[in-house]
Amino acid sequence: MSLLEVEDLAIHFGGVKAVDGVSFSVEKGEVFAIIGPNGAGKSTIFNLISRIYQSTLGRIQFDGQDITASRAHDIAGLGIARTFQNIELFDHSTVLDNLLMGRHTHRRTNFVQDILFLPKVRREERQHRRRVEQVIEFLELEAYRKKMIAGLPYGVRKVVEIGRALATGPKLILLDEPASGLSVEETRDVAFWIEDMRRDMGLTVLMVEHDMSLVNQVSDRVMAVANGRTLAMGTPAEVQAHPDVMAAYLGTGAAA
Amino acid sequence: MRVVFKTSYDRDIDLHEHGRSRARIAVLLAIMIVLPFLVGDYYLAEATNTLIWALAGMGLMVAVGHTGQVSLGHAAFLAIGAYADSALMNTGLPFLVSFPLAGLVTGLFGALIAVPAVRMSGIYLAIATLAVFVIVEELVIMLEPITGGVGGIMAPSISILGLTFDRYAALDHFYWLCLAVVALVTWGYANLMRSPTGRSFLAVRDSEVSARALGINVTRTRALAFGLSSGVTGLAGALMGHYIGFFNYELFSIFISINLLLVVTIGGLGFIQGAFLGAILITAVPQLIAILRDNLVAVGVDLSGVPGLDTMIFSLILICFIIYEPTGLYGRWLKIRTWFEVFPLARRDMFRRQKSYLKTERMK
Numbered sequence: 177m178s179l180l181e182v183e184d185l186a187i188h189f190g191g192v193k194a195v196d197g198v199s200f201s202v203e204k205g206e207v208f209a210i211i212g213p214n215g216a217g218k219s220t221i222f223n224l225i226s227r228i229y230q231s232t233l234g235r236i237q238f239d240g241q242d243i244t245a246s247r248a249h250d251i252a253g254l255g256i257a258r259t260f261q262n263i264e265l266f267d268h269s270t271v272l273d274n275l276l277m278g279r280h281t282h283r284r285t286n287f288v289q290d291i292l293f294l295p296k297v298r299r300e301e302r303q304h305r306r307r308v309e310q311v312i313e314f315l316e317l318e319a320y321r322k323k324m325i326a327g328l329p330y331g332v333r334k335v336v337e338i339g340r341a342l343a344t345g346p347k348l349i350l351l352d353e354p355a356s357g358l359s360v361e362e363t364r365d366v367a368f369w370i371e372d373m374r375r376d377m378g379l380t381v382l383m384v385e386h387d388m389s390l391v392n393q394v395s396d397r398v399m400a401v402a403n404g405r406t407l408a409m410g411t412p413a414e415v416q417a418h419p420d421v422m423a424a425y426l427g428t429g430a431a432a
Numbered sequence: 433m434r435v436v437f438k439t440s441y442d443r444d445i446d447l448h449e450h451g452r453s454r455a456r457i458a459v460l461l462a463i464m465i466v467l468p469f470l471v472g473d474y475y476l477a478e479a480t481n482t483l484i485w486a487l488a489g490m491g492l493m494v495a496v497g498h499t500g501q502v503s504l505g506h507a508a509f510l511a512i513g514a515y516a517d518s519a520l521m522n523t524g525l526p527f528l529v530s531f532p533l534a535g536l537v538t539g540l541f542g543a544l545i546a547v548p549a550v551r552m553s554g555i556y557l558a559i560a561t562l563a564v565f566v567i568v569e570e571l572v573i574m575l576e577p578i579t580g581g582v583g584g585i586m587a588p589s590i591s592i593l594g595l596t597f598d599r600y601a602a603l604d605h606f607y608w609l610c611l612a613v614v615a616l617v618t619w620g621y622a623n624l625m626r627s628p629t630g631r632s633f634l635a636v637r638d639s640e641v642s643a644r645a646l647g648i649n650v651t652r653t654r655a656l657a658f659g660l661s662s663g664v665t666g667l668a669g670a671l672m673g674h675y676i677g678f679f680n681y682e683l684f685s686i687f688i689s690i691n692l693l694l695v696v697t698i699g700g701l702g703f704i705q706g707a708f709l710g711a712i713l714i715t716a717v718p719q720l721i722a723i724l725r726d727n728l729v730a731v732g733v734d735l736s737g738v739p740g741l742d743t744m745i746f747s748l749i750l751i752c753f754i755i756y757e758p759t760g761l762y763g764r765w766l767k768i769r770t771w772f773e774v775f776p777l778a779r780r781d782m783f784r785r786q787k788s789y790l791k792t793e794r795m796k
Binding site: 226228248249250251252253257258260264265266267268269272273276277278279280281283285286287290291292293297298300301302304305306340344 | 441442444445620621623624626627628629630631632634635637638639641642643644645646647648649650656660702
């Protein structure tokens with residue numbers, strides 16, 4: 177059984193059919209990429225899976241559970257973490273605190289215990305810190321631990337956001353354009369990290385990406401979307417050779 | 433520049449990174465404790481007032497500084513705290529019971545209001561809280577049997593274990609009582625901010641959408657923050673009632689709400705220390721103006737006939753802060769400290785990047 181199953185997913189904003197009947201399934205341990213021109217509905221699909229948007233039609237199943245009607249803040253607890261296209265970090269906190277916020281679903285103390293800072297809270301904090309340090313080591317963020325997000329360069333923020341998603345301890349990680357705005361070297365790092373997430377951490381990765389070199393390098397399967405509909409699905413090479421995909425990107429071909 | 437060598441995660445979890453800052457707090461607390469032996473009644477009363485304002489400021493700071501919810505209605509929570517405490521004491525409950533209960537009642541009331549109100553943000557939330565304030569003010573006038581209506585009531589005299597804490601009969605005792613409450617609340621507040629709950633407050637403030645994606649229930653978190661905020665403000669209100677002695681609804685005017693916002697904004701949004709610095713400023717400035725006035729009379733300039741001088745100076749201070757130092761007094765202090773720490777390597781543009789506004793300060 178697939179880890180994530182999306183069936184006939186659709187969302188309409190008034191007359192705009194941003195996503196219009198998309199179906200796909202992501203297998204456990206797979207790297208699945210969604211590509212498509214701007215406005216194709218890629219990020220909308222992400223927002224539907226993380227339940228920020230309410231779908232008009234269709235069904236989303238994760239790990240054998242129907243999450244079509246779940247609330248947005250329950251998604252992380254199930255094991256889905258995500259990053260955002262336009263970095264959504266907590267700007268006035270340090271990198272360390274941002275990563276610790278990623279541990280929210282694992283908190284076992286309530287606010288009264290927190291205010292009194294009982295020994296249990298300290299024990300939990302140590303535990304969270306240990307997990308966060310693993311992420312810091314993995315993403316080589318050691319130098320930035322105590323730096324404020326507001327003062328960090330774009331590339332580092334992008335990595336911190338991936339780190340925050342990893343800190344939640346997810347089964348499935350949604351990466352929304354992880355390489356946008358990154359240099360060639362940084363993009364290569366991201367490619368290695370995605371490989372490691374899959375191989376060493378056993379994560380399943382679903383990503384939206386424009387950088388075809390990254391997509392080709394890491395993804396097992398690719399789905400191309402345009403105007404809210406699936407154009408093609410298959411290996412990166414198959415999808416890129418598909419006439420409809422070429423038409424959507426280049427505006428020529430298929431119709432002619 | 434001091435670099436702390438850390439050998440365990442506990443160093444980051446502790447309230448203080450190094451012994452020196454722990455010692456500094458201890459010295460400050462010691463001075464505060466012996467203050468009644470050092471200064472006369474007039475200044476001791478002023479210090480008590482400042483403590484109460486700092487407490488109320490901390491209350492508002494939870495909402496405005498740490499969760500990004502602007503409130504213009506906190507005077508209402510001061511009022512609820514004050515009246516609840518007096519009413520409970522009048523039923524025969526001792527202060528040790530009525531005081532926490534007053535805070536609890538106010539906190540629950542705040543959380544109750546928050547459930548519908550937290551769906552709003554920015555200027556809309558400010559207006560909603562203003563409406564709550566107006567409602568509470570009317571209620572206070574209408575509930576005459578409890579609140580004394582327009583006439584007002586006398587706050588009962590506090591006595592704990594046979595010891596009197598009356599503000600007039602034993603000001604030093606009352607001062608210590610306030611100090612103890614403020615110290616306890618500050619400790620709890622600092623604990624909160626280093627715990628998961630505090631982090632979820634900051635998360636909600638800085639990015640609602642990613643807070644949700646991380647599993648934080650935004651509505652509940654905001655309601656909790658608003659409840660805690662109004663609870664602490666309620667405690668401050670109870671103390672304020674005892675401090676004033678005889679009070680009616682006019683004590684808790686809209687200007688108190690605005691002054692509280694001044695406390696947190698000028699003090700420094702997002703810093704517990706900011707509430708204290710702001711409270712010192714707000715309580716000291718009127719005194720300084722009064723002293724200035726007297727001295728000017730001595731040299732032949734009479735300003736006693738100029739109405740609204742205090743308000744004008746207040747407003748000027750606020751405007752200057754918002755333009756030149758949005759991080760407030762505490763932010764300025766951090767910069768001064770850094771300047772000395774890295775001396776002589778400070779650069780003019782060192783803080784340029786940090787001049788980004790909190791969501792609270794922006795209009796959404």
